Amino acid sequence: MMKLMSIVGARPQFIKLAPFLQAVADHNRTGSPRLEHLTVHTGQHYDADMSDIFFEELEIPPAEINLGVGSGSHGLQTGKMLAGIEQVLLQEKPDLLVIFGDTNSTLAGALAAAKLQIPIAHVEAGLRSFNRRMPEEINRIAADHLSDILLAPTATAVENLRREGLADKTTLTGDIMYDTVRRNIRLAASKSTLLRQLQLTPHAYYLATVHRAENTDDPQKLLAILNELNKIAAHQYPVVFPIHPRTTNRIKMSLPDWAPHPQLRIIPPVGYLDMLQLTQGARLAFTDSGGLQKEAFFLNCPCVTLREETEWVETVAAKGNVITGADPKKIEQAFLHWEHQLGDGRVDFSESVRQHFGNGQTAKQVLHTILNFQNTLSV
Numbered sequence: 001m002m003k004l005m006s007i008v009g010a011r012p013q014f015i016k017l018a019p020f021l022q023a024v025a026d027h028n029r030t031g032s033p034r035l036e037h038l039t040v041h042t043g044q045h046y047d048a049d050m051s052d053i054f055f056e057e058l059e060i061p062p063a064e065i066n067l068g069v070g071s072g073s074h075g076l077q078t079g080k081m082l083a084g085i086e087q088v089l090l091q092e093k094p095d096l097l098v099i100f101g102d103t104n105s106t107l108a109g110a111l112a113a114a115k116l117q118i119p120i121a122h123v124e125a126g127l128r129s130f131n132r133r134m135p136e137e138i139n140r141i142a143a144d145h146l147s148d149i150l151l152a153p154t155a156t157a158v159e160n161l162r163r164e165g166l167a168d169k170t171t172l173t174g175d176i177m178y179d180t181v182r183r184n185i186r187l188a189a190s191k192s193t194l195l196r197q198l199q200l201t202p203h204a205y206y207l208a209t210v211h212r213a214e215n216t217d218d219p220q221k222l223l224a225i226l227n228e229l230n231k232i233a234a235h236q237y238p239v240v241f242p243i244h245p246r247t248t249n250r251i252k253m254s255l256p257d258w259a260p261h262p263q264l265r266i267i268p269p270v271g272y273l274d275m276l277q278l279t280q281g282a283r284l285a286f287t288d289s290g291g292l293q294k295e296a297f298f299l300n301c302p303c304v305t306l307r308e309e310t311e312w313v314e315t316v317a318a319k320g321n322v323i324t325g326a327d328p329k330k331i332e333q334a335f336l337h338w339e340h341q342l343g344d345g346r347v348d349f350s351e352s353v354r355q356h357f358g359n360g361q362t363a364k365q366v367l368h369t370i371l372n373f374q375n376t377l378s379v
Contacts, residue, residue, distance in 0.1 A: 107138075
């Protein structure tokens with residue numbers, strides 16, 4: 001028996017956890033050793049729209065342990081997580097801890113396990129924006145250097161880790177989020193009714209998300225983005241804007257006089273299946289989310305990234321993504337570029353997706369690498 005524990009806390013991690021749990025279940029039907037798995041939810045995302053709905057739609061069993069940490073400053077939130085995870089590790093004594101991505105939950109899990117000499121596997125290792133003003137960049141660098149198994153999604157991530165002296169711990173696995181998209185896109189088509197509810201026609205609307213602190217915590221940047229979305233909404237097609245709670249709060253606090261254009265349709269956060277449908281049907285996505293950049297690419301939706309850099313350089317190299325930051329002129333130029341390119345609103349990135357992100361079987365490769373590592377410890 002081998003005991004695995006996964007730490008999750010935010011939407012992108014729930015999406016990555018789902019195929020990993022399926023790989024564990026598949027292994028237990030036919031393989032050995034038998035695997036016991038515990039999910040620890042830090043409570044970083046605690047709103048039902050940002051947490052519960054993802055567990056339900058992705059058919060993830062409820063977390064065995066929920067720390068209920070909630071929001072707070074980076075130091076306060078990470079400190080509470082670190083204390084809570086340490087107690088769980090001491091009590092449960094897993095053979096290995098699995099961490100995902102680059103959130104505060106990722107960092108807290110890595111710190112707690114490393115101090116207790118529990119081996120760590122980092123799924124989605126090796127991403128670099130080379131911008132240390134981003135909290136996520138600090139989290140991912142620290143997590144990589146604390147981990148024993150680095151599961152890199154792309155060749156670029158492998159090269160980043162090699163340059164940092166971590167090649168011996170690194171395995172190229174493909175991208176686990178691609179597993180989830182492949183598995184759920186048909187389910188989304190059959191279950192999601194959001195396009196019908198919003199009276200949207202595929203390829204006749206735009207999609208926008210804004211949540212990064214670098215944009216939401218800077219009133220000038222946030223206003224520039226919102227005003228540009230208003231201008232785009234005034235063109236032929238509406239802009240659908242599922243709004244993050246942080247963004248809602250920042251608008252109320254810092255920009256109380258701002259008002260959306262009638263065609264800028266602000267809606268509450270949506271579940272995973274609805275977001276897949278929105279993304280697949282969108283003519284173009286505007287986002288500062290790392291995950292949506294990839295999901296858009298996987299679903300043949302062009303993307304404008306509202307940041308100064310991206311970890312997913314493959315999407316830019318394949319000409320599926322344009323980086324603009326919050327600069328209104330660059331956003332408008334990118335919008336006009338895509339409108340000129342789109343024609344009927346359809347593009348095809350599928351060949352580049354296969355080339356850079358794998359075959360949709362990443363979770364199996366992740367688990368295989370973890371088991372091989374454990375075997376070397378047993379010899």
